[in-house]
Amino acid sequence: MNTNASKSVRDVIAGHLDAVPRSGIRDFFEIVSTMQDVISLGIGEPDFDTPWHIREASIFALERGVTSYTSNFGLLKLRRAIAAYVDRMFGLRYSPEHEVLVTVGVSEALDIAIRAICNPGDEIMYHEPCYVSYGPLIQFAHGVPVAVPTSIENEFRLTRDALEAHVTPKTKALILNYPNNPTGAALTQADAQAIAEFVIDHDLLLITDEIYAELSYDHEHISAASFPNMRERTIFLHGFSKAWAMTGFRVGYACAPPELTDAMMKIHQYTMLCAPILSQEAALEALDEPENDIAGMKSEYQKRRNYLLRSFQEMGLSCFEPRGAFYAFPSVRETGLSSKDFALRLLEEEKVACVPGTAFGPSGEGFVRCSYATAFDALKEAIKRTAAFLKRL
């Protein structure tokens, strides 16, 4: 028997992976999955089914035998529809032939965007708390992740001051994600403009992940990419998962000037080859009447958000008003518990799952993420249980 077996197996794992932590969400999921009758506010995906006409269109495509590869860029008719939609919704013009790349969700788009621009040792900034993959993807690309903390004092909006405190001559790019997962924060026009000016002044690239753009409440979403001179230095990322409730279809896209698109394409063509054709057909159908599909779900999210905020208020949990996405990010500081202990005890004692803010970076300490992409009856029960839990503390 070779007693050194485990050591040698570990030795074959790539060294730079040691620095990459496991996702905190994954850890929490392991605990939740062992329990029965849990009401979950921990889900980062819509509880709605994909609108039927979109599902029906992909069934029809399957029946027609649409099961082949597509162009590496994605179906041209889909890229045309995407370019038209991005122009209409964000005021950004991209050529469907040379500047739109259909990807396997925004996750892949983020990965190839970062790998396309990052040399070893380049610093890439992103604001935090943030989606779990930004830091690790930068590490996979041998870059240096630079987290810029945002705080409740600014309602988790990214300020120029915070950016200036973290920029160095090695900074290559900034990743932006508003409306934000996990905080629900959104940028004002002035915020977006200040960020755009910062990016230009320091000659950086902007990677902007606007997956929650359609889910903006009581205000118009504004993209930092839409300011003068930003287009040529921006990789714009979007997809269908959230607003159309299409997470499992895994289809997103990246829009960028031709040189950047070509660079991303090099990675995409040798790794993914193309996004699944059935998902592309579904995405095309989703762009047929997007406003119709989204309006009903958005109005439902907004009611749930209001309900959750007022309920938190009543039970004495302070929470700033989320202006986008489908997350509330209440503070648990006054309970004296850490984010993780709060989430663990709420799960064990009341079987309500929420995600500790620290899963989204150290600056998430003192907060928990509650998703209101949860059926209203479940939301009511979760609130009842959480109130009972707080009363006992």
Added chain:
Amino acid sequence: MDELLKILKNNALESPENIAKMLNVSADEVRERIADYEKRGVIKGYQAIVNEDVLDIDRVTALIEVKVNPEREGGFNHVASRISKFPEVQSIYLVSGDFDLLLFVVGRDLKQVAFFVSEKLATIDGVQGTATHFMLKTYKHHGVLMESQDEYERLKVSP
């Protein structure tokens, strides 16, 4: 449509307190607005959506097409109003197409509905002819699917 009405159309049993939180108003305001809708006849009543197929109730529903000779004064309204008054008639609509009135009629059994059609409906002045379709199975009623499908279970925690 007003958000309050949308909520009630979806679930009329939702409490004024919960609705108040959703709409960011007070519970008293919700109560007042509902009372006002009731008074103005916007809200005509509240009913449960019952899946009768599960209950094994011996009762039949028929969809009846009715051709009507419109009157010089009053058009279809007079005849429709007379037909509406029969308690057997659950719903009645004026429609475009090959016939004029569309009725939903319930009865204890086939015989009773047939009796209603031949003795009461067909004999009304102005009714030219009828065609009766008995309903065999309900798939969807008032926007609600009657056969519940197995719920697909999502992950409990996801990024």
